[in-house]
Amino acid sequence: xxxxxxxxxxxxxxxxxxxxxxxxxxxxxxxxxxxxxxxxxxxxxxxxxxxxxxxxxxxxxxxxxxxxxxxxxxxxxxxxxxxxxxxxxxxxxxxxxxxxxxxxxxxxx
Amino acid sequence: xxxxxxxxxxxxxxxxxxxxxxxxxxxxxxxxxxxxxxxxxxxxxxxxxxxxxxxxxxxxxxxxxxxxxxxxxxxxxxxxxxxxxxxxxxxxxxxxxxxxxxxxxxxxx
Numbered sequence: 001x002x003x004x005x006x007x008x009x010x011x012x013x014x015x016x017x018x019x020x021x022x023x024x025x026x027x028x029x030x031x032x033x034x035x036x037x038x039x040x041x042x043x044x045x046x047x048x049x050x051x052x053x054x055x056x057x058x059x060x061x062x063x064x065x066x067x068x069x070x071x072x073x074x075x076x077x078x079x080x081x082x083x084x085x086x087x088x089x090x091x092x093x094x095x096x097x098x099x100x101x102x103x104x105x106x107x108x109x
Numbered sequence: 110x111x112x113x114x115x116x117x118x119x120x121x122x123x124x125x126x127x128x129x130x131x132x133x134x135x136x137x138x139x140x141x142x143x144x145x146x147x148x149x150x151x152x153x154x155x156x157x158x159x160x161x162x163x164x165x166x167x168x169x170x171x172x173x174x175x176x177x178x179x180x181x182x183x184x185x186x187x188x189x190x191x192x193x194x195x196x197x198x199x200x201x202x203x204x205x206x207x208x209x210x211x212x213x214x215x216x217x218x
Contacts, residue, residue, distance in 0.1 A: 001186055001187070002186060003178050004184070004185045005184050005185075007183040007184075023161055025159045025189060028209070030161050030163075030185075050134045050136045052137075052139050054115075056183065065110065067110040071112065074115040075115070076112070076115065076131060077113070078110075100139065100211075102136045102211035102212065103136060103211065
């Protein structure tokens, strides 16, 4: 069985936020997104996939459509297909977010 | 935007484990599973859906197919479609697990 330990797998880079894959099937993927202070995932949209952002550590500002929320550990939001969404780590430290997306958007081009 | 706070939403019952829905779309659902000490989700199988178990609090024993693992906070496993899986809270306290399943299995009968 596949076991993943997020505390050991989280990884950060100085130039941009880091995506660490935990699980991937043809039906979804589940990643850790790791942000140093000030790093962001710019606003973007998926036409056919829904995404959950679940904060594991730190605090960040999440945008979904025209709304924003500051979320900390154990707080989550949903970015439905067709709605622009993004994240900025404007908190005082590192931000680690568990991300689920389904269906799997398919191989990267 | 939908915001869910898991720390406030987690809920326990004396008779059996509790499922608390966080997000549900036609593509997936995302729940909290809350186990008092000794409670379990019995082994079962989904023919067409993959599931992630991500432990938020406590410790439990997870079974996927013929394998078992003791997982604690920030540890996760995958139960692929067609593979029997279950959870027992044999840890010293409460167990809270974030569960993600896709595709959505559809309305309960």
